[in-house]
Amino acid sequence: MNAVLAAIRSRRVVRSMDDEPVGREALEAILDAARWAPSAGNRHLQRFVATDDPGTLHVLRMVSPGMIARPTAAIVICTDWSLAADFGFRPDVPGPWIDVGTAAATILLAAHSLGIGAGPVTSFSKAAVGTLLRLPDGLQPDMIVCLGHPAAGGPAPIRRGRAITWRDLTTFVP
Ligand SMILES: Cc1cc2nc3c(=O)[nH]c(=O)nc-3n(C[C@H](O)[C@H](O)[C@H](O)COP(=O)(O)O)c2cc1C
Incomplete structure (x- = not known):
């Protein structure tokens, strides 16, 4: 492999x-890698707000119920909807949302x-993350990626039934 x-x-x-x-x-x-994530129309509508400030990370965690980790750094993936509108993306088109996923996968x-x-x-x-990070209007925080050195122990991975294989997820068509 x-x-x-x-x-x-x-x-x-x-x-x-x-x-x-x-x-x-x-x-x-990691941020340089994120820049190379594929984006709809190659428009690069995502902006990355990074922090390794303990105070900012503490408040970020307070307003993030899904944040189980205590990270020493974080990258907030934001979408610039003002720029998206300038390029003719309507708010209901999927491209900019999908771009959040490609950026996230690349960062991980x-x-x-x-x-x-x-x-x-x-x-x-x-709303709280936007205020904390002083994001300008139009810049929407979509995902926080926690970063830190892995510690021993900690919560077990989320398991849902038996292990999924690619065959479970795939259909070949003629
Ligand atoms: C869109 C998205 C949102 C997620 N949100 C959270 C979250 O809020 N908190 C969390 O602990 N994990 C979150 N996860 C991580 C998933 O739970 C995780 O990827 C999944 O359990 C599979 O684990 P693995 O990536 O280690 O294989 C999220 C993943 C995705 C793709």
Whole structure:
């Protein structure tokens, strides 16, 4: 199995993180990877708000019920709907939302490749995060990606029945 496939197979959401800082070099490498995520029309409508400030992370966690981890850094994936409108994207088109997913997948894998644990969170107050991060009008926070060095123990992965294989998810058509 090649290195990319092995990384895809071995990545897991990390919800238990220790106090060791992620470090700016790793954070910037992850953000550089995010820039290369595919985007609808190659429009790059996502903006990334990154923090490794303990106070900001503390408040971010307070307004995010889905944030089980105590990260030492976080990247908030935002969509610039003002820019989207300028490019002719209507608010109901799926492209900009799908782009949040491609950015998230890229960030999770990039972090994993560097030995940094990562986990997405969508259960948070968008209004509170917007205020905390002083986001301008039109910039909507869509996902928080927690980052930190994996700690031993912590919550078990969410399991739903037996392991799913690709065959369960796939239909070949002639
Ligand atoms: C759109 C989306 C939202 C998610 N929101 C949360 C969340 O709020 N809190 C959380 O702990 N995990 C969240 N997750 C992580 C999933 O629970 C996780 O990917 C899934 O259980 C599979 O685990 P694995 O990625 O380790 O294989 C989210 C994942 C996605 C794709």
